[in-house]
Amino acid sequence: MKNTRINKVTQCLVLGAAMSALAVSTVAQAKGHKKRGSQDPTAYFERLDTNLSESLTLDELTVNVATKAQSRLEKLDSDENGSLSLNEYLASRRAQTDLSSYAADIVACVQAEKDATGDTNIQVPDSSKFASPEDKFDAIDTDDSTELSIEEITAALTNHATEKFDAMDTDDSNEVSLGEFSSAAEVKKATKPVIKACIDSLVDDSEPV
Numbered sequence: 001m002k003n004t005r006i007n008k009v010t011q012c013l014v015l016g017a018a019m020s021a022l023a024v025s026t027v028a029q030a031k032g033h034k035k036r037g038s039q040d041p042t043a044y045f046e047r048l049d050t051n052l053s054e055s056l057t058l059d060e061l062t063v064n065v066a067t068k069a070q071s072r073l074e075k076l077d078s079d080e081n082g083s084l085s086l087n088e089y090l091a092s093r094r095a096q097t098d099l100s101s102y103a104a105d106i107v108a109c110v111q112a113e114k115d116a117t118g119d120t121n122i123q124v125p126d127s128s129k130f131a132s133p134e135d136k137f138d139a140i141d142t143d144d145s146t147e148l149s150i151e152e153i154t155a156a157l158t159n160h161a162t163e164k165f166d167a168m169d170t171d172d173s174n175e176v177s178l179g180e181f182s183s184a185a186e187v188k189k190a191t192k193p194v195i196k197a198c199i200d201s202l203v204d205d206s207e208p209v
Helices: 002-014 016-033 041-048 058-062 065-076 086-090 100-117 133-140 150-168 178-202
Strands: none
Touching: 041 178, 058 150, 065 150, 086 133, 100 178, 133 150, 150 178
């Protein structure tokens, strides 16, 4: 299995151009399922800029976090006890896929594509991005209760939003300009399809993920 994955990473190095074509195809297909975050960066920026200051603050990015946390809890809390067990957490579609055993290979594949294309907007992810669902659950469960409370879910969403804000705030001004926001959108646009292409090339559909 290890040799197979290594061979596939080697293929990523040789077939950089093909992966780029797949990335373009993936983006094109995604246009048919337009989401709020995939709209024109300027329009999205203006929606987030609720105080019309022409810059975004962390407060503006986290203003709806509590509502999102409550919605996520209510959606997954099948026994309605006000918290999420591991099994309930794993019921979420986004939490079901385990790529942890492929993490290093995915990172290497994305790096190979970036080197092959010279696209500086491609951001090589940290391997921690592909932690197992169980490890992600444990990271959110800060009190080790084996249940996720509304406070822990809210904190996790807040931390995620803060990380995104800090990554966009390249001049460390504690504000995100339209230019910074648009640059981050370009990074996401370039990176997301490459990661997907690498995962598709490395994960055997016949294997449980």
